[in-house]
Amino acid sequence: MIPTAFDYRRATSVAEALALLQEGGPEAKLLAGGHSLIPMMKQRLAEPGLLIDIGGLDELRGIEEQDDGDIAIGAAMTHAEIAASELLRAQAPIVAETAAAIGDAQVRNRGTIGGSLAHADPGADLPAVMVALDATIAILGPNGDRQVAAEDFFQDILTVDLEEGEIVTGVCFAPCRSAAYAKLEQRASKFALVGVAAALTLDGGSCSSARVAVTGASSHAQRLGGVEDALAGASLPDGAASAAAGAGDGLEFVNEDLHGSEGYRRAMTAVFARRAIEAAAGRG
Amino acid sequence: MSEPVPITINVNGRRRSAMVEARLLLVHYLRENLNLTGTHVGCDTSQCGACTVLLDGRSTKSCTVFAVLADGSEVQTIEGLADGDELHPLQDGFWEEHGLQCGYCTPGMIMSAANLLQENPSPSEDEIREGISGNLCRCTGYQHIVNAIQHAAERMAQS
The missing domain is CATH 1.10.150.120 ([2Fe-2S]-binding domain)
Known part of the structure; x- marks a missing residue:
């Protein structure tokens, strides 16, 4: 499969990438690992006139603990690098584990967190984790930088709060050990048919508050408010099943394809919410 | 029509330079420009892995990488694995x-x-x-x- 012809520029800095985005206008697309965009270009679902390569930019790399204790991940970090990070394994194991469960080794060697978040495939894993962790997406544009909460960033299918000319530069979140992700995966692609991320605040054997988010089931990653409310004050792990019951019922829109009907995805949302909550509680 | 792009890739220890269309996939560059046909095209949709090569030492599906993205990199294919007549x-x-x-x-x-x-x-x-x-x-x-x-x-x- 051969994509439409395009011009290619390799940016040597984020500033240059921003300038090239301005120059290219709506025809321009950013590419780092290319594992979301290139398959779409091969099917001619995307036909950019200008491809701007930001994959090698040092400014977009790194996994670091900041002065306030939060963890920042650069947009160009690959899933393999995130999966192997000792810092994440210790302080936010859900992020490393989720990255390790994306696609396969070859996909993880190329695909990046920035690409995954900006592309916002409805079956992508990391968006749910970022929403559950209440992560902040860092964005740079011609008018400077801005921060967007992950739950506001994901808006619809393949649609995020990113204006023309803007770049996702990274993501930032507070450390959280008592969080886990569980997914029902499509066996060939490993995309989530349903994936649920649960981040709990635990007080002894009970849950004082929770953030729970789903991907795969609907058009975009979003919180499961009913489950979060049911978890507040629940004793865990015993209360996980009742808190998760009906988790999929409140979703406004549910995906339906040959891999799973709407009813199946709703049912599996409850199942995988329970599993994610139990796994997160087990870390308390 | 887009401009051809100069690339230099170290393939199996040999420096190879070419002018290529930006949309040329790495797997097609290896097979058709360099005649290294050991790397196969299977599904062409990033799933089957028949086109896997090492790009800067990491396994990569070469049907999902443009040759221009590998400019300045090292690529190892199945042809580069043996040491002379001695199999890897x-x-x-x-x-x-x-x-x-x-x-x-x-x-x-x-x-x-x-x-x-x-x-x-x-x-x-x-x-x-x-x-x-x-x-x-x-x-x-x-x-x-x-x-x-x-x-x-x-x-x-x-x-």
């Missing part, structure tokens, strides 16, 4: 353990296994199966492939 331990393992039937997936399997053994020189059977989960064998000869990779890991540990 993975190639030897696939020979000894009958790790192939039709052979179509074999170059990609071996390159994925090379990536795996670099990261984890003595993988368990489960780790091998996870490590090659991005490569499909439609003869379904996975058990022999796993045996071949174990054979190679043991040989590499001895040497």
Whole structure:
């Protein structure tokens, strides 16, 4: 499969990438690992006139603990690098584990967190984790930088709060050990048919508050408010099943394809919410 | 029409330079420009892994990388694995353990296994199966492939 012809520029800095985005206008697309965009270009679902390569930019790399204790991940970090990070394994194991469960080794060697978040495939894993962790997406544009909460960033299918000319530069979140992700995966692609991320605040054997988010089931990653409310004050792990019951019922829109009907995805949302909550509680 | 782009890629230890269209996929550059046809095109949709090569030492599906993205990088294909006439331990393992039937997936399997053994020189059977989960064998000869990779890991540990 051969994509439409395009011009290619390799940016040597984020500033240059921003300038090239301005120059290219709506025809321009950013590419780092290319594992979301290139398959779409091969099917001619995307036909950019200008491809701007930001994959090698040092400014977009790194996994670091900041002065306030939060963890920042650069947009160009690959899933393999995130999966192997000792810092994440210790302080936010859900992020490393989720990255390790994306696609396969070859996909993880190329695909990046920035690409995954900006592309916002409805079956992508990391968006749910970022929403559950209440992560902040860092964005740079011609008018400077801005921060967007992950739950506001994901808006619809393949649609995020990113204006023309803007770049996702990274993501930032507070450390959280008592969080886990569980997914029902499509066996060939490993995309989530349903994936649920649960981040709990635990007080002894009970849950004082929770953030729970789903991907795969609907058009975009979003919180499961009913489950979060049911978890507040629940004793865990015993209360996980009742808190998760009906988790999929409140979703406004549910995906339906040959891999799973709407009813199946709703049912599996409850199942995988329970599993994610139990796994997160087990870390308390 | 887009402008051709100059690229220089070190392929199997040789510096190769060319002017290419930006949309040329790495797998097509290897097969059609360099005549390195050991790297196969299977599904062409990033799933089957027949096109796997090492790009800067990491296993990569070359049907999902433009050749221009590999400019300045090192690429290793199945043709670059043997040391002269001496087979790489993975190639030897696939020979000894009958790790192939039709052979179509074999170059990609071996390159994925090379990536795996670099990261984890003595993988368990489960780790091998996870490590090659991005490569499909439609003869379904996975058990022999796993045996071949174990054979190679043991040989590499001895040497």
